Amino acid sequence: MKKATPAKEKKRKSQTDDSKSLRVLIVEDNEDDTLLVLRDLKKGGFNPVYERVETAAAMKKALKEKQWDIILSDYKLPRFDGIQAINLLRETQLDIPLLIISGTIGEETAVECMRAGALDYVMKNNLTRLCQAIKRKLKEAEARNRQRQAEEALFKNKLLLNETQQIAGVGGWEYDLVNRRISWTDEVYRIYGVSNDFDPNNIEQNIKFYSPDDQKIITQAFWQAVKKGIPYDLEPKFINARGNHLW
Structure with missing residues (x-):
């Protein structure tokens, strides 16, 4: 061999x-x-x-x-x-x-x-x-x-964020520039006093939660941020769906 x-x-x-x-x-x-x-x-x-x-x-x-x-x-x-x-x-x-x-x-x-x-x-x-x-x-x-791993991590982070925001009483939202869609965290729905099937993309409906004096200011600031990337920091008068006055 x-x-x-x-x-x-x-x-x-x-x-x-x-x-x-x-x-x-x-x-x-x-x-x-x-x-x-x-x-x-x-x-x-x-x-x-x-x-x-x-x-x-x-x-x-x-x-x-x-x-x-x-x-x-x-x-x-x-x-x-x-x-x-x-x-x-x-x-x-x-x-x-x-x-x-x-x-x-x-x-x-x-x-x-x-x-x-x-x-x-x-x-x-x-x-x-x-x-x-x-x-x-x-x-x-x-x-x-x-x-799948990225989606699972994102889901876990979202749960943690929602829990943290609920404890702090602070909500968060984002605007998708590509699809032109607004999304809210669960705490924002709670602050607004609405259920999670409420549509955050109905701008005309959502702006009515704010006082008439602030509506124009908010609308202008929002679109300047979207179109020109100009940040804004406002504290407008706010009345949620339950009639609670918030700032």
Whole structure:
């Protein structure tokens, strides 16, 4: 048997070190096809950690017990199919990219899978684009995850801000220059004495909470801030919806 030279051993070690770990759930009944997919994943720079399932029950169990980066599903299995796999994944509400890999899928079936929720499809007899498709979908999933984290952080900050404003009795609002929309914090609704379904964008309605003498001053200051960026600091007389006089 021919032994590998030190240089070759070093090269092989380097390739292994550079491989990106990929947790892949494979919905496939053919072991040979699974091995072909794994071979292409390794060629594409991945170090796959995988599990192969053939039924809905097995897929459901795998999704419940482990975390996955990607799901690769055959379209037609003896007791399962790609559409069922997509629907099962949707029921779990997990955000895992699912790609269809099939040797028999036609254009109409491919469109059906995409409409059902598959993010892409690859033919078994042409796996050359598999790794590129996976890398693209992983990036998209990562972007969605960052967006979710940002939204969750924003929601938590809003809750904290509302709680702080309620304690201090101070409200806050902002004007979206792009969409021309005003938004209030919960405390502003409370100060105005109105419910949260009150529309803060009805300027003519909102200005009536202020005394007639101050309405023109407030309107002028507001539009100067919007159009020219001129800040303002006013303390107008204010009567909320409950008839309470505030400053």
